[in-house]
Amino acid sequence: MRDVAIIGVGQTPVGEHWTTSIRHLAFEAASHALRDANIDKVDAVYVGNMLSGEITGQSHLGALVVDFMALNGVEALRIESACASGAAALRVGYLAIASELADLVLVLGVEKMTDTSGRQTTAMLAMAADAEYEVSQGISFVALNALLMRRYMHEYGWQRQDFANFAINAHANGMHNPNAMFHMKISPEAYAQAAMIAEPVGLLDASPVCDGAAAVVLAPARYAHILSPAPVKIRASAVGTMPLAVHDRKDPLTLESARLSAQRAYKQADVQPGDIDFFEMHDAFSIMAALSLEASGFADKGQGVRLALDGDIMLQGRLPTGTMGGLKARGHPVGATGIYQIVESVLQLRGLAGPNQVGNAHLGMAQNIGGSGATVITHILEAMDE
C-alpha cells in the first residue's frame, strides 16, 4: 500500500444545465481537473453516477467519458452507490493507486437530473431505498427523512426550528461559492415559513434537484509535489454499511454506517474527531446532517442539532460544515456530490476558498451518504506541506 494524493480538481457550476448534456458536463469537469493537474493522460477513469441510465437513458458512462475525452483505450468504469456514488468512485481510484495498479487516475462524479419531470426524478431517487419494502409503499426520499426527523424530534425533544441553522449556514456559505446553485441568504423566519414537503421536512430542509459534475486527479503521494504545487493527501478512505431499509435498522436514529465509516477513517488517519478542521457533511436533509454529526463523533446521540443551534458549524465555529454551501446551497447532483465535497475540501486545504476560507485548515473530512444511510463513505484529507 502506498499513500495517495489529489493533484488536480475541477468542477462545473451546479444548477439546471438545460443546454448541456451529461457527456459535456463530465467533459467540462474532467478537463478542468486534468488542466489543474497539468497532465493529459491517466491510467484509469472512474465515474461516480447514480441515475444516468434512468434519467437520460445513457448507461455505460465509463466508456462514454473516455470516448468524449479522446482517452480511448483507457480503463474506465462507472461506479454506483446511490448518492454516495461520487465518494465510491474516489474510493475505487484510491484503491487503484494505493495498490500500485495505477499511477494516475481521474475520478469523476456526474449527474444530470433535470431531464425528467420532478415526479419521475423523485421516483428514480427512491431507487436507492428498498424497492420491495419501502418504495413499493409510496415512499420518497423526502418521506424517509421526514420519518427520521419526526422520530428524532419526538425522542430528543427538539423543535423543528432548532434545525434552522443547518439551512441558514449552508445558504450563507453558498453566497460566496460561484459554483453553488443558490446564492441567497435565508433567515430564521424564512426557514420557519418554508413550505412543508413532508412534515416536518420543509423545502429549506431539503437539497435541490440539479445537474453538475466534479472531478479530481489522483497520483501516488510520493510524486505529488513533482506534479502539483499544492497537493492534498488522502489520509483515510473508509466505507461503512447498514441495512438498506430504515425499518430494518435496530435503531433508525443511529447512522451505524457513518459511525463505522468515520471510526475506520479516524483509525486509518490516526486522528481524533477533535483534530478535524472542517467537515464537508452530507446535509441532503437537515436530519441527515444531525445524524451524521452524531455518528461521526462530533456530537452525542440526539445532540447533533445543538452544533447548528450553537453556531459551531459556521465558518468561524468549532467545526465548520458545508463550507461552500453544502448539499443544500451548492446543490446535490447526487452522483457528483461526493466529488464536489472533495473538490471543495481541496480548495480549503489549498487556501483557495476565498471569502469562505476556514482559518488554519489543515485536516478536512468529507462524508458522502448513500440512500437513507445504508452506504456511508468518509475521506480525510490533509494539506501536504513541502
Added chain:
Amino acid sequence: MEHKVAHDWRLRGQRYRLEGEVCEHCGNKIFPPRDICPECHQPAKKPYTLSGRGEVYSFSTLSSAPEGFEAYAPYTVALIKLAEGPMLTAQLTDVAPNEVTIGMPVEMVTRRIRTQGEDGVITYGYKFRPALVAHAQ
C-alpha cells in the same frame, strides 16, 4: 414506474397477509422475510404470519407523491413497530393526517397500493389503520 407483473406477484404472501419468517434457532420473528435471521445469523426459512397489530413509530404525510402514487396524494406513510418485534414501512389509511400520533395502535388491512394505469394490473398490499376499538382480542 411500471413494474412487471411478476415483481409484485412473487411478493403476494408478504403483501397480502404479512407472511414473514420465524427463526427456529432464536425465535426471532422476521419481516420482511430474508431467509437468514438478522439476530443470530442462522438460516431462518420457517414461514410465520404476523398478526398485523402494531404501533406507529414515526409518520409523515406526503403532499407530493412519487410517480405512480399521484392518485392517492396526500397520503401518510409510517414506520410501524409490529407487536412481534419487526418494523416495516407502510401507508396509513382511514385516518386524517392530524389524527396520527407516535405510539398510536394500528392494525393491518389489505388495500389497493397502486394501479398500473387504467388498463394495468392492480397491486394490493398492506396498509395500517387506527385499531378498531371493538376489535376482539
Added chain:
Amino acid sequence: MNNGHIMHSQRPVGIVGYGSYIPMYRITNAEIARVWGHESGPIKEKAVAGLDEDTITIAIEAARNALVRAAIAPEELRAVWVGSESPPYAVKPSATIVAEALGATPYLLAGDMQFACKAGTEALQAALGLVGSGMGDYALAIGADTAQGRPGDELEFTAASGGTALIVGPAEAALAVCRGSLSYVTDTPDFWRRAHEQYPRHGGRFTGEPGYFHHIQAAAEVILEEMGLQAADFAYAVFHQPNVKFPMRAGGRLGFTKQQLAPGMVSNTIGNTYAGAAITGFAATLDVANPGDRILLASFGSGAGSDAFVWEVTEAIKERQSRAPKVADYIRRRAEIDYALYARYRGKLAM
C-alpha cells in the same frame, strides 16, 4: 325427498362464521340533494369506499372477520365465491385475490358470481350445496360492492360500498343452521349495465312491483308455505334493502312487524350495498340474535330473482358475536365527506 321447491342439502349445514365490512366515508343524502337541486333523498346517508378500497378489499376484510368468528384455518375452505356487480377486473377473478389474502390457496374453488344485488346469496346457495353435498366442509360466500349510480340519477342517493362474508359449514359447528332455501328467478330486465359502461340503467318504477316486490314476495311466500311457517314464527326477517321503504313494505305485506325487521335495516345509514345489502342486514341481525331465534333472509337481484333462506340460530352464536367487529361498529366508524371528495373518491372526476 320433497316435491316442493325448497332446496335441502344432503347433510345439515349452516353458517359457522360471518363478517362484514363497511368503508368509513359517508355522504349524506342532503349533500347529494344539494348538488342536484332535490329536496331530499330516500335515506339518511350512504357508505363510500376510499381511494384505496374496492370490492376486493371490502371482501377481504369481511372474510377475515368471518374467519375469526368461524375459528377455522383458511386452508379448510374449499370454495371462495365473490358475488358482486363491481369487480375491479372485467376478466380476472376477484376470488383468487381474496383467497390468497386469506391464506386459503391453493386447494379450493374460487370464482366471481354476477347477479346484480343477488350475487352474494347466489354464492351462499352454492356454498350450501357444496358443503351440503359433502364435497367440502367449509365454503366462503361473499357479497360485496362499490356500487355506482349515475351522477344526478335517483340511484346515486343509495348506491353504496360494503359487503359481508358468510362461511358455510356442517350444522353441528354452525351458529345458524339452514332449515331450507329457495330460489325464484325470471328474466326481468329491470336494471342492467352493458359492458364497458360505468353506470347502470334501470326501468324506473318498473324495478318496483314487477321486479323487487314480485320476486321477493314470491320467494318468501313459497318458502314459508312449503315449510309450514308464518311471520310470527320468526324472531327476525331481513330483505334486500335498496332503500328503507321497499323492505318495510315487502315485510309488511308478508306479515312481519317493524320490530322483526329493525335489527337488519341498515340501508338508512350505509345505503344499498347491492350484493352486500341483504346479507349485511343478515349479519347485523346475527350480531344481536339469540340461540333459538328463527330468521328469514330474502335477497333480490335485478334481472331478476330472489333467494330465500330460513335460519335457526344455535347456542354457538353468543360467543362468536364478539370475536370480530360488528356491523354497528363499522356504522359508528364514520367520516363525512362532501360531494367534491365523494366525486374524487369514486372516480367521477375526468382527469
